[in-house]
Amino acid sequence: MLPPAYRRAFALLRLPFSLFLMPVFWFGLSALREPFSWGRAAAAFAILHLLVYPASNGYNSYYDRDEGSIGGLAAPPPVTPELIHLVWLFETLALLAALLLGWPFAAMVVVYILISRAYSYEGIRLKKYPLLSTVVVVVFQGAFTFLMAQVGAGASQAQLFEASNLQLALVSTLFLCGSYPLTQIYQHQEDARRGDRTLSLRLGIRGTFGFAAGGLLAGAALMALTYWQRQEPRSLLLFLVATGPVVALFGRWAWLAWRDPALANFTWTMRMNKVSSVCLSLAFMAILLLRG
Numbered sequence: 001m002l003p004p005a006y007r008r009a010f011a012l013l014r015l016p017f018s019l020f021l022m023p024v025f026w027f028g029l030s031a032l033r034e035p036f037s038w039g040r041a042a043a044a045f046a047i048l049h050l051l052v053y054p055a056s057n058g059y060n061s062y063y064d065r066d067e068g069s070i071g072g073l074a075a076p077p078p079v080t081p082e083l084i085h086l087v088w089l090f091e092t093l094a095l096l097a098a099l100l101l102g103w104p105f106a107a108m109v110v111v112y113i114l115i116s117r118a119y120s121y122e123g124i125r126l127k128k129y130p131l132l133s134t135v136v137v138v139v140f141q142g143a144f145t146f147l148m149a150q151v152g153a154g155a156s157q158a159q160l161f162e163a164s165n166l167q168l169a170l171v172s173t174l175f176l177c178g179s180y181p182l183t184q185i186y187q188h189q190e191d192a193r194r195g196d197r198t199l200s201l202r203l204g205i206r207g208t209f210g211f212a213a214g215g216l217l218a219g220a221a222l223m224a225l226t227y228w229q230r231q232e233p234r235s236l237l238l239f240l241v242a243t244g245p246v247v248a249l250f251g252r253w254a255w256l257a258w259r260d261p262a263l264a265n266f267t268w269t270m271r272m273n274k275v276s277s278v279c280l281s282l283a284f285m286a287i288l289l290l291r292g
Contacts, residue, residue: 239284
C-alpha cells in the first residue's frame with residue numbers, strides 16, 4: 001500500500017488516459033504482414049501503456065502544475081515532490097523491462113522518454129512553440145510509436161522499412177496531427193497563463209476544428225490509397241465501419257462548438273477521446289485478427 005502522499009501523486013500519472021494512445025499500437029501490429037510474437041507484443045503494450053505513457057503524463061503534470069482540468073482528470077490534485085519520484089520509478093522499470101525485449105526497442109523507449117521530457121521541462125519546454133511541439137508530438141506519438149510497437153513485437157527490418165508500412169506509419173502521424181490540437185482546445189486559458197502558445201490556442205476554436213478535419217481527412221485518404229496498393233479492401237471497409245461513430249461525434253461537436261464556443265470544453269474533449277480510442281482500437285484489432 002502506497003503512503004497517502006504517493007497515492008495522491010499517483011493519480012497524476014493518469015493511467016486510464018494513457019489507454020487513449022492504444023490505437024497507434026494496434027495500428028502498428030495490424031500493418032504487419034509477417035508473423036510476430038504475441039508474447040513480445042503483450043510485453044511491449046504493457047511497457048508503453050502502463051509505464052512509459054504514465055511517466056510522461058506525470059512529468060508533464062509536474063512542470064505544468066495545472067489548476068484546471070487536464071486529460072483524464074477533471075480536478076487534478078496539487079503537484080508534490082512525490083510525483084517526480086513515481087516518474088523516475090516508472091521510467092526505470094520501463095527501461096529495465098524494455099531491455100528484455102532487446103536493445104533496439106529499449107533505445108526507442110529511451111528516445112521517447114527524452115523527447116517527452118524536452119516537451120515539458122522548463123529549461124527546454126518544446127510545448128511553448130506551437131509548430132515545433134506539434135511536429136514533435138505527431139511524429140513521436142504517431143509514426144515513431146507505430147514503428148516502436150512493431151519493433152517490440154519482433155518485426156524484421158525488411159517489414160519495418162517496406163514502403164507500404166512506412167506509408168501507414170505516416171497515416172498514424174496524420175491522424176495524430178488531426179487529433180492532437182483537439183486535446184488542447186479546452187485549455188486555452190491555462191496555456192495562455194503559462195505562456196505556452198499551443199497550436200490550438202493560435203488557431204482558435206474554429207480553426208482547431210478545421211485543422212483537425214484536414215489532418216484526419218489526409219490520413220484517411222493516404223490509408224485508403226495504401227490499403228488499395230496492398231490489396232486489402234477488407235481492412236479499409238473495417239476501418240470505415242468502425243470509425244463511423246467517430247465521424248458522427250466529431251461532426252456534431254464541431255457544429256455545436258462552432259455556434260457556442262463554450263462547448264469546446266473538457267467534457268466534450270474527453271468524450272471524443274474515449275469514443276475515438278475505442279472505435280479505432282476495435283477497427284485495428286479486427287483488421288489484425290481477420291488478417292490473412
